[in-house]
Every structure is written in C-alpha cells, then in structure tokens.
Amino acid sequence: MRVEQLTCAIGAELIGINLRDAVHDDALFAAIREALIKHRVLFLRDQDITSTEHAAFARRFGDLEDHPVAPTHEDAPGLVKIYKTPDHPVDRYENCWHTDATWREAPPFGAVLRCVECPPVGGDTMWANMVLAYEKLPEDVKARIADLVASHSIESSFGAAMPRDKRLALKSQFPDAQHPVVRTHPQTAEKILFVNAFTTHFVNYHTRERVRYGQDYNKSGSELLQYLISQACIPEYQVRWRWKKNSVAIWDNRSTQHYAVMDYPPCHRKMDRATIIGDQPY
Numbered sequence: 001m002r003v004e005q006l007t008c009a010i011g012a013e014l015i016g017i018n019l020r021d022a023v024h025d026d027a028l029f030a031a032i033r034e035a036l037i038k039h040r041v042l043f044l045r046d047q048d049i050t051s052t053e054h055a056a057f058a059r060r061f062g063d064l065e066d067h068p069v070a071p072t073h074e075d076a077p078g079l080v081k082i083y084k085t086p087d088h089p090v091d092r093y094e095n096c097w098h099t100d101a102t103w104r105e106a107p108p109f110g111a112v113l114r115c116v117e118c119p120p121v122g123g124d125t126m127w128a129n130m131v132l133a134y135e136k137l138p139e140d141v142k143a144r145i146a147d148l149v150a151s152h153s154i155e156s157s158f159g160a161a162m163p164r165d166k167r168l169a170l171k172s173q174f175p176d177a178q179h180p181v182v183r184t185h186p187q188t189a190e191k192i193l194f195v196n197a198f199t200t201h202f203v204n205y206h207t208r209e210r211v212r213y214g215q216d217y218n219k220s221g222s223e224l225l226q227y228l229i230s231q232a233c234i235p236e237y238q239v240r241w242r243w244k245k246n247s248v249a250i251w252d253n254r255s256t257q258h259y260a261v262m263d264y265p266p267c268h269r270k271m272d273r274a275t276i277i278g279d280q281p282y
Contacts, residue, residue: 001028003035010129010256011239012039019057019248020049029060032250036110037187041127041239041251041258047114048246051076051272058112058274065108065277067101068170069158079272082113086266094260096197097128097232100253100275103154103198105177108253109278113271118243122264125249126240128257133231134182134193145228148181148205152198178203181228183281185255192255194281195228232257254278 002015012035022029036042049057055078058064064078073079082094101107113125134142153159155171162170181202183194205211205221231237241249251258253276 001031003039005039006043007239009132009237009239010039010127011041011043011241013043013045015044017044018049019044019047020053023053023056023060033061036250036252040129040131040256041249043241044248044250045244046246047248049114051079054112054114054272055079055274058276061112061276062109063277065275067275068154068173073272076272079274082271082273084269086268095262097229097257097259098197099130099194099257101198102152102179102194102196103157103174103177106280107177107179107278109276110251110253111249111276112274113249113251114273115243115245115247116270116272117245117268119264119267119269122261123269124240124242124261124263126238126259126261127249127251128232128234128237128259129255130193130232130237130257131185131190131255132237133234134191136234136237137193137231141227142182144224145181149178149203150181150195150199150225151176151178151201151203152196153200154198156200157198176200179281183254186279190255193228193231195225196232196257197229199225199229201225232259254281 001017004013004015006012014032014035017028022032051073055064055076059078066072067080070080070082073081099107100111153176154174155167159167159170179194181195183192185192202221202225
C-alpha cells in the first residue's frame, strides 16, 4: 500500500490496494486504520467491490447504523443510500459544513462512502480538519469555550421540512443531544472543535460571568457559535475530492467536518455510505 498525502492539513490517497482484501487481511486493515488516524480522511480509486463487501469492510471498524431519514440498501444492511436524481427535488442537507449525526448521543466514529454513479463534472466533497481548526483559534477564544456545552438537533435540520407531527415524532425518537464544544479524540487525546450545522445553541452560556443582562445571551452567544462553526470554511484546513465511479472515501467523523458540493446540473449522483457507530464525546 502506498500513501500519498493530498494537502498539508488533511487527506491522503491509498494506492495499490483493494478494500475487499482488507476484510480478511488483518495487517492491511491495521495499516489502513493507522493511516486514517494520521490523515483523518482517506481516498481510493477503482474500488470495484460489491455492496456486501463494502459493508463488510466498514464493519471491521465497528457496528454499523442506519439513518432515520435515508433508505437502507436493499442488498446490504448497514449501507445507507444517498441518491440524488433529476426526477426529485434535490434536498440541501448535505451542502453545509457538518459532522455526521451529532444529534445522536453517540455520534458516528466514521464512515465509508463509495460512489456508485456521479455527474460528469461537479458534485465534489470537501473535508476540514477540526483538530487544526481548534489549534489555530486565538488563545482568548479557547479560554472562553473551554467549558461550554452545545445542543445538537435533528429536529431543526432534517425535521424542519417535515409536517409538525412527523417532526415532533422525530424529535421524540432523537431528543437534542448535548456535547462539549471542545471534545477529546479518544485515540490521540487531541482537542477538537466540535460544533457544526446541527448545533443550535450553547446550553450553559448564560452565566453571570458571561452575561450582564438577558439581552446579552442572544447576541454574544449566537455570534460566538457562528464564529466557531465558520472555522470549517477556512481553505487551509481543507481537502477537496473529485468523485469517479467506484471511488471511496473513509473518514474519521470525530475530528472532521465535510461538505457535499451541489454544483452539478440535474443528473444522478448515487453514493452508498456505511456509518460506523461511535461513542459519547467527552
């Protein structure tokens, strides 16, 4: 296996391997896992594998989970179908900087995404290194956010376009989750800036030390949150990947954010994703 780093901040391409082999080859899988921790997102070309092999490889990292608003692959339980077609209105849930499913109490460890069909041009995905985003924050901002906890909501994102009864049922199934604004990576102990498009507000910001009057909360708290969320937009923290059929991306969901660019004309963009169950942030 050859590892070619793609940017100074994040991302590497794995060359000379097939993920089918890593299902049974412990040494190969260990090398892939080591590269993932180091580079945060890995890319591979020409992975002509079946849906069953895709799911089997992802399960080497851990158990897989479904998504409440995306269909599960009929031939491979554990794979979620993220399919965009010209026949249906394109939703806009992907084209924002986000970390997958932080509305869960235990957000995913990571994901393995394979391109089944893609536009002839456009439809790239970008990833951002949120360890680097935290490291580069001004020291006074790090001090301000050290003990903050934020709320993450599926109701205000995926649920927003649903009728009221379905939206409330979704929230009942997945109540808003609370996570530290700065989480710790369980393998490397790195500090990670852990707010994204699913984050709605700080739950413990309104204290005497931070707020003079109630009016302060809305202004200073929301401005600080938006500033933190915007850090993923800095190009120096990013890598951008152009999809081709049978290309694969594997990413550490704990230390990254990603953005699916919707710049393509009406056409098919079909992606199969295996999402690996994670643990509760601390």
